[in-house]
Amino acid sequence: MRKKSPALSVSVIVAATVLILVLVFPCPSFSIIISETSENTEEKAVLQAARNFLDAEKNRDYPTVYESFSPSSVYKQTHSYE
Numbered sequence: 001m002r003k004k005s006p007a008l009s010v011s012v013i014v015a016a017t018v019l020i021l022v023l024v025f026p027c028p029s030f031s032i033i034i035s036e037t038s039e040n041t042e043e044k045a046v047l048q049a050a051r052n053f054l055d056a057e058k059n060r061d062y063p064t065v066y067e068s069f070s071p072s073s074v075y076k077q078t079h080s081y082e
Helices: 007-024 029-036 041-058 062-068 074-078
Strands: none
Touching: 041 062
16 A cells, blocks of 8 residues: 655645635735726726627627727728628
8 A cells, every 4th residue: 555645745734724724814905906897897898899709709600700890900991791
């Protein structure tokens, strides 16, 4: 039968302790950053546009993909969907 390495046991205990401490005592500034970010309407709009674009790509909805491009994009200025 194989014996467990004491170093491995110690490292597992240390990792578990750090994980528990992080979960029990989260950093207060981290929650402030998350709440400020989630309230940012511009970020929400960009994320929604990215989701719409990726959904259209996944569904092979090429007219929607084309419409997702910015009017200032070189591709959209030099190409048409037709």
